[in-house]
Amino acid sequence: MEDEEQGEWASKAWAHLSSVRSLTPLIQCITNFVSMDLTANTLLSAGASPAMLHSATESPDFTPQVHALYINVGTLSDDWLPSMKVAAELASKFNKPWVLDPVAAGASGFRLKACLDLISLRPSVIRGNASEIIALANASFGSSTKGVDSSHDSTDAVEAAKSLANSSGAVVAVSGAVDFITDGNRVVGAQNGVPMLQKITATGCAVTALIAAFVAIDPSHALEATASALAVFGVAGEMGMEMARGPASMRMHLIDSLYGLDQTASWTRLPKFRYI
Numbered sequence: 001m002e003d004e005e006q007g008e009w010a011s012k013a014w015a016h017l018s019s020v021r022s023l024t025p026l027i028q029c030i031t032n033f034v035s036m037d038l039t040a041n042t043l044l045s046a047g048a049s050p051a052m053l054h055s056a057t058e059s060p061d062f063t064p065q066v067h068a069l070y071i072n073v074g075t076l077s078d079d080w081l082p083s084m085k086v087a088a089e090l091a092s093k094f095n096k097p098w099v100l101d102p103v104a105a106g107a108s109g110f111r112l113k114a115c116l117d118l119i120s121l122r123p124s125v126i127r128g129n130a131s132e133i134i135a136l137a138n139a140s141f142g143s144s145t146k147g148v149d150s151s152h153d154s155t156d157a158v159e160a161a162k163s164l165a166n167s168s169g170a171v172v173a174v175s176g177a178v179d180f181i182t183d184g185n186r187v188v189g190a191q192n193g194v195p196m197l198q199k200i201t202a203t204g205c206a207v208t209a210l211i212a213a214f215v216a217i218d219p220s221h222a223l224e225a226t227a228s229a230l231a232v233f234g235v236a237g238e239m240g241m242e243m244a245r246g247p248a249s250m251r252m253h254l255i256d257s258l259y260g261l262d263q264t265a266s267w268t269r270l271p272k273f274r275y276i
């Protein structure tokens with residue numbers, strides 16, 4: 001990517017963050033028990049408005065009011081899956097973008113089928129780690145997964161991400177040392193972040209929620225909004241790491257850094273992009 005284009009992507013990332021702060025999008029989150037706190041705090045510190053409402057009984061009233069829906073299958077059970085499907089159907093019906101985090105998609109047949117069923121309800125974006133995206137693209141479980149963590153590098157999953165984007169119609173993002181974002185045609189790499197993010201549970205869940213907030217304010221540019229969210233979260237991670245002493249303090253400084261990010265003060269920490 002030329003310097004000029006890199007600069008345009010970086011400006012876009014700041015513009016997206018600024019719009020989230022000014023428009024304060026309402027994000028319905030149906031997410032796992034582990035991630036609820038970090039996810040809500042990540043959205044709040046970025047300027048969005050999280051609501052962890054998951055009842056299928058109230059979604060018909062609530063989902064039409066939101067700016068985007070976030071579904072995460074991390075602690076999936078038989079009784080939560082219908083709620084997820086009802087909310088996803090409502091989001092599609094009311095033209096609200098919705099974003100899927102397919103946590104541990106390859107861990108079991110139950111989880112894989114649930115994720116594939118949800119993908120048939122047309123998410124705007126799917127964000128997973130490399131093993132999750134490979135499991136979904138191959139529609140296979142059990143062979144090379146390690147629960148919620150990835151046993152692959154993000155570079156291993158670029159072709160799987162393109163294939164999943166083409167088959168689903170969603171923008172697909174694979175996170176890792178480099179985050180790759182694709183619509184099946186273009187592939188963009190976002191290179192911010194620090195390895196310590198993997199030592200805090202639910203940072204993947206939290207960044208997927210952030211993607212939902214960014215797509216909420218720019219739904220017709222889902223690829224750009226997704227890349228912006230991943231880069232902004234990575235910049236906050238880099239800044240947080242400068243103050244952190246380990247995973248627990250990193251969690252706190254990550255949220256503080258996201259809250260305090262501004263284009264001028266953070267200019268030395270440019271969002272870094274490249275075309276693949």
Ligand SMILES: Nc1ncnc2c1ncn2[C@@H]1O[C@H](COP(=O)(O)OP(=O)(O)O)[C@@H](O)[C@H]1O
Pocket residue numbers: 128129130148149150175176177178179192193194195196197198202203204205207230233234
């Ligand atoms: N090695 C790494 N270097 C820098 N950032 C990373 C690294 N691994 C993961 N991240 C970042 O951590 C966050 C969570 O990603 P990841 O650990 O891949 O997801 P998950 O928690 O779902 O497995 C993302 O923002 C990603 O960019």
Ligand SMILES: Cc1ncsc1CCOP(=O)(O)O
Pocket residue numbers: 032034035074075103148200201202203204205206
């Ligand atoms: C540990 C764990 N178990 C079920 S969901 C979950 C959190 C996973 O979070 P992330 O995918 O962001 O690492």
Ligand SMILES: [Mg+2]
Pocket residue numbers: 103104128129148204205
């Ligand atoms: Mg995850």
